Amino acid sequence: MSGTPAPLDPRLLRAFLAVAEELHFTRAAARLYVAQQALSRDVRRLERELGADLFLRTTRQVTLTPDGERLVPYARRVLAAQDDLLAAFRQARPLLVDLNSPGLVTGRAVLHLARELAPELELMARFESGLTWAAAEIAAGRLDASFGRYAGLDPALRAALDHQPVRHEPMAVLLPEHHRLAALEEVPLDALAGERVYAGAGNPRTREWTDLAHRLFQGRGIEVAPPAPLAIGDEEFRRIIEKSGDPVLVVVGFPALPGTVLRPLVDPVPLSPVSLVWRKGLVHPGLDALRRAAARLTAERSWLRVPATAWIPAVDRDGASAGT
Template sequence: MSPSSFSSSPSPSPSPASSSFIEPRLLRAFVTVAEELHFTRAAARLYVAQQALSRDVRRLERELGAELFVRTTRQVTLTGDGERLLPYARRVLQAQDELLAACGQARPLLVDLNSPGLGTPRRVLHRARELAPEQELMARYESGLTGAAAELIAGRLDASFGRYAGLAPALRNQLAHQPVRWEPMAIVLPETHRLASWESVPLAELAGETVYAGAGNPRTPEWTDLAHRLFEGRGIEVAAPAPLAVGAEEFQRIMAKSGSPVLAVVSFPAMPGCVLRPLVDPVPLSPVSLVWRKGLAHPGLDALRRAAAETAAEEGWLRRPADGWFPAMDIALMNAHKRHVANT
């Protein structure tokens, strides 16, 4: 790779000609930052410290003799050299993945668990690791299935969990799914809320309340849509869009500030200063599927699918209670999957 491949300006020392080998790790760092245009988010995707990621990018720039990003306090953008490098770097990384797979060294399976501590995806992943200890199944946290779907289709993520019926048809056409659970829904309440002392909360008791359900979050419109369907005709309002609270501390602060209940599922992790109460009369059900891109072949995915099926059977996750509520479109897609499995 010659200096002129990226820039006609004089190259800082050392020049690209002095580097006979570029570590794939450096290219992966570059590609991730190029896709996120944000060093903090890129570091989170790679599970590395931001300082380490910045160090790798600077090292790659020195080895290539080209500046790849323009960094300011407000934004990160690709330079012309960075834009020219990006497709080459992606092809190198894809070739490396294919080489390792061909040699029997399958790459890790990247599994989105939606949110840290969320029970259903975590239990399936734990079971899959027990079934296939030789495979590396790496957890990721994309917040919602719509956000994860774009990553699945782009090949930057391998599997996720969520409401498959809530995805746009164009996304569903590129993805496969396996029903995992009809998960009872719940409400997160501040400890001071009038309903906090109740063991369960009838939906009718939420009439007149404004409930947060992720409105405005581009990663979770499938969840907001489920809330609208559930609340329709019950006098319950979906809270207006608000900044996403990341982490228990921020969640607690926002809850204390707004006082709004939050729509959740029964496996939602405990949060300080809040209580989780199941919803009843009727019991609203959140349909959870394991989702992956069509055509993906990976032994880790095989283990994940087996783990989902076994855990669902043992726990009765796909049995719907007699007083359960769910959207018609969701049951239609779940039943279509059941017929497809029966016919293959």
Template structure:
């Protein structure tokens, strides 16, 4: 789009021409006023087309002449005609206004498209609740769910513009990836362990973290889409004699995941809202209460009214349900603590 400051210097037609203004910018509104007068060659008709008073239109044209330092019209009591500089300005004004209209149309189209929201997995509650509330706050917007398994799996789609937002542990992403993204903390989500019904710890109402000593706990190892979750597990288990279980066959869908976990009989690190699974029991972890810092994550520069509703929904639910209150005995990795402090 040509810059309004790049319009050519229009030489005065006579020594009586207005002195150039110090302004380096031309208001597109003034160009539009000029163009309508240039097309109508009649101030009264042009003012009617622009829905402004004739005196206001005359002031705008005089202001444009002052800013450009030229006379654009020859005015007599009987007619209005363009000067040579006025004729030279016409194609520039049309191009500038045309480019402005194209820009506005392009962004209107962008804002009208669906907002693509990654919920990681259909069974996870946090993102789903935020999405449902955002749809209530902005019913005129289309917010569409996507499922990319984990935040690490979603970032490529985020940066490429094929996905708008996702949920997950922002601190678990590589620094180079984080540089192009932004985030908003949504919830300190308590973690839990999914145990086979016959496991000795299944009889407990809550499972102390240290009670898992000697166990190998599945935390998505080998799944590149959930590496931020595997990293969280390694930090939680460090120094506790708890191993991250070796990679299991990649299971796609709830049914396959349930089948593979039932066959291996391995405890699974999950969050407290993880959906029920046949043949297994969910037990909250305590002493300490490990927390997953779940953020809403988006690519920098994202603008969309549905995105605004999503952020408002996260704040609203977080306040109502205490999602941002950390238990006294809560635990999150030091890198998460540091990153969240810098985000404030």
């Protein structure tokens, strides 16, 4: 059984076509900006690899053999396909960026600035729920970047990803407007003692957020609310809130919903660590623009500052939030 044929170097085909079209080695070498000796060597190598004579050479002229004439259209198609491939990849494909939700502030601000920094690129927003889901899509190559709590991901998944810390985002609670705490301008954490607070429990897409809630509520007498039906869209989400009456753990930039009030958490101020996350080894000018935009906003707005009165999980502070 014969083995797999060795691949042909496109350079050899370009050398062949130049000679076939010029029927003159000196002119063909000048056209390719190579020495005539190097061109002759490439043609001889191609003849050896194909096992066929491609040219008849005399002191007066160069002509194609029947095998040479047969090769011309194949060589042109191969080189045209290579040129098309290279042209396609010189023009960057759209970068797919998950922002989690249309109303969340951090990712949207970074994406907006990245588009200003690189207007020639196409950065396409996606709106899916949860970094756990998005990270798996990134690792599988179906998504390019997302935002969220990197330290809350499974270590095996983190091994396939890189990240850049962007912000420590203050957390809040979304309350039904008739809730006992709705009249407060800010809600102390201790005031939630005895409450059930919804934090995505049971939603496989948002495990990193549920883990953050467990860490925050531990030892404070606050219960993570049991799983609720997965609500798709603001109307269904608001209906679930009204039906359960439970506060919802969110960030301060969470979009307002009719029939609810948003109240920042204090004493201490809990912080949700947000990173820009992408697939390890990804090279794309759109990712470069996102990283530049994130770095600028982080610096200008002091997004990574941790006040002495703030709370942040030790796992986020001590290891997983170190930038790459």
